Amino acid sequence: MTEMTEEIKKTKKGKLERNRIWMSWTFVLIPTLFIITFYFYPMIQAFWISLHTGTGVNLDFTGLDNYRRLFNDQAFITAVTNTFIFFIFQIPLMIILALFFSVLLNQKTLHFKGIFRTLVFLPAITSLVAYSLIFRYLFSNDGVVNQALMFMNLIDAPIFWLGDPFWAKVLIIIAITWRWTGYNMIFYLSALQNIDPGIYEAARIDGASAVQQFFRITIPMLRPVILFTSITSTIGTLQLFDEPMNLTGGGPGNATTTISQYIYNLSFEYTPNFGYAAAVSYSIVVFVLILSAIQFRVGRERK
Amino acid sequence: MKNEKRMKRIATYVFLILVSFIFFFPFYFLIVSITNPSIDITRGDLLPGSHLIENFRTMIETTPIGLSIWNSALVSVGQTIISIFVSSLAGYGFEVHPSRGKEVVYNIILLSMMIPFAALMVPLFRLFGTISGIVPALGIDTLFGVVLPYVSTAFLVFFFRQNTKMFPKELIEAGRIDGLSELGIFVKIFIPTMKTTYAAAGIVTFMNSWNNYLWPLIVLQSPSNYTVPLVISAMGSGYTIDYGSVMIAIFITTIPTAVIFFVLQKYFVQGMVGSIK
Known part of the structure; x- marks a missing residue:
């Protein structure tokens, strides 16, 4: 008799448990299905398309031709160069500024900290399209910035921010730095608040200067966060689209065209060449993987 | 000194x-x-x-800004509600009922974070072309089409899993004793307990959706379906630009994000930073 109830209990429990397992898999598999459908499936499909050439829907299988074409495509090389110029100059500039501001704004005795933090962060609430347009007007030939620079006697004639290949790149870098420095600063500030103040106390007693404290304590303690922000910034920069599109239109000529914009143009502006556009798309994936791996290495090694 | x-x-x-x-x-x-x-x-x-x-007046008379605000509101609110529900369900499932098989699935989801959207635009556009052929209401040039790729994102699944670690597991047992189903426990216990996590995730998702430009630009074709960034971009890049109306359109459409930021600042920062702690 007791054996039987035990058995019933067991099966009952087993059933309940089975039901739970089944439910938990449902919870997990719904989003997985979406991610497979909208991320992995298209990427696999893209690889298949990238082996084809043709316009619109008439595609012929041409193997690796599209990938070979990349190396001789001047427009592609320009887009990659531009993207890397933004990457090399903008990310370090922004991270250094963000670190500097976060340390300044983390001082206990500083007044109006909240206001300063808010003002530096505020650009992060704007849409990329909106701020790009505002910057375009600010930096027009007779716009505010040129007037201010001339008023301060820093320049004699207006700078052609939008018409000069060099200054257009500088403008993009200025704009992105304005938009994202505060955003990154918030990550550093929250990490700084987790550092035990006793460490700085001890360093001061040992006679470490503020600069030494910054390089010997702050930077090493923030290393994981710096790594995180530099990887997310890298992925962001490699996909840069909204700003060149709305601020400079990729111009003058192709001076600020990015890889993303080139993919967009190949697929939706020119006669659609999806096969080649897919090959260019894969170049971004490769760049993201390589750069993230490098940063991961550098960020971890010195620990 | x-x-x-x-x-x-x-x-x-x-x-x-x-x-x-x-x-x-x-x-x-x-x-x-x-x-x-x-x-x-x-x-x-x-x-x-x-x-x-x-x-x-110029803005109202010459641009579909009012309609685009309505479209953007539908897209952003819809995307926020659907994606945080679906993604939190997964985050909860991974953390509360862990198993070796689920870890494999979880890692596959995380892997999708390495796929940049710029690389997805072409194949995704083609996929939506196919979807249009089967269910036109979900395909190209529909607001559903704008939302669909974001129904579930690796970032949100990751964010909810990280935060579920703080959820007291005793509450699940308590719910079971009360005879709640697994979904009942999730809806009636987990969601109310994790309100701040939901607020944080909701804010970040809403902002991203409200400001999204590239995907709507690709998937939407008729101006009556345009979202805010598309209309503003079009206003700012025509041959005769009325700068005054562009500026006021930017001003008005920045108000929602500004209000969210100032009112819910605490959750906002948590939503940004919470994922890496």
Whole structure:
């Protein structure tokens, strides 16, 4: 008799448990299905398309031709160069500024900290399209910035921010730095608040200067966060689209065209060449993987 | 020594005021510009004018801005509700019922974070072409089409899994004793307990959706379906640009994100930073 109830209990429990397992898999598999459908499936499909050439829907299988074409495509090389110029100059500039501001704004005795933090962060609430347009007007030939620079006697004639290949790149870098420095600063500030103040106390007693404290304590303690922000910034920069599109239109000529914009143009502006556009798309994936791996290495090694 | 310290203090404040000025200046320019006629904005007029009502009227009369705000609201609210529900369900499932098989699935989901959207635009557009052929209401040139790729994102699944670690597991047992189903426990216990996590995730998702430009640009074709960034971009890049109405459109469509930021600042920061703690 007791054996039987035990058995019933067991099966009952087993059933309940089975039901739970089944439910938990449902919870997990719904989003997985979406991610497979909208991320992995298209990427696999893209690889298949990238082996084809043709316009619109008439595609012929041409193997690796599209990938070979990349190396001789001047427009592609320009887009990659531009993207890397933004990457090399903008990310370090922004991270250094963000670190500097976060340390300044983390001082206990500083007044109006909240206001300063808010003002530096505020650009992060704007849409990329909106701020790009505002910057375009600010930096027009007779716009505010040129007037201010001339008023301060820093320049004699207006700078052609939008018409000069060099200054257009500088403008993009200025704009992105304005938009994202505060955003990154918030990550550093929250990490700084987790550092035990006793460490700085001890360093001061040992006679470490503020600069030494910054390089010997702050930077090493923030290393994981710096790594995180530099990887997310890298992925962001490699996909840069909204700003060149709305601020400079990729111009003058192709001076600020990015890889993303080139993919967009190949697929939706020119006669659609999806096969080649897919090959260019894969170049971004490769760049993201390589750069993230490098940063991961550098960020971890010195620990 | 004391004097030197004070000088340093003053220098710090001067520097911070200068920095704040630079960061705030574009906002000031935006606010002033909504009151100025087009010609003064290109000349860089920095004083308020009396053109506010006229700019507003031009904007209403010449652009579908009102409709685009409605479209953006539908897309952003819809995307936020659906994606945080679906993604939190997964985060919860991974954390509360862990198993070896699920870890494999979880890692596959995380892997999708390495796929940049720029690389997805072409194949995704083609996929939606196929979807259009089967269910036109979900495909190209529909608001559903804007939302669908974001129904579930690796970032949100990751974010919810990380935060579920703080969820007291005893509550699940309590729910089971009360006879709640697994879904019942999730809806009636987990969601109310994790309100702040939901607020944080919701804010970040809403902002991203409200400001999203590239995917709507690709998937939407008729101007009556345009979302805010598309309309503003079109306003700002025509041959005859009315700067006053562009500025007022930017101003009005930035208000929602500004309000969210100022009212829910605490959750906002948590939503940003919470994922890496």
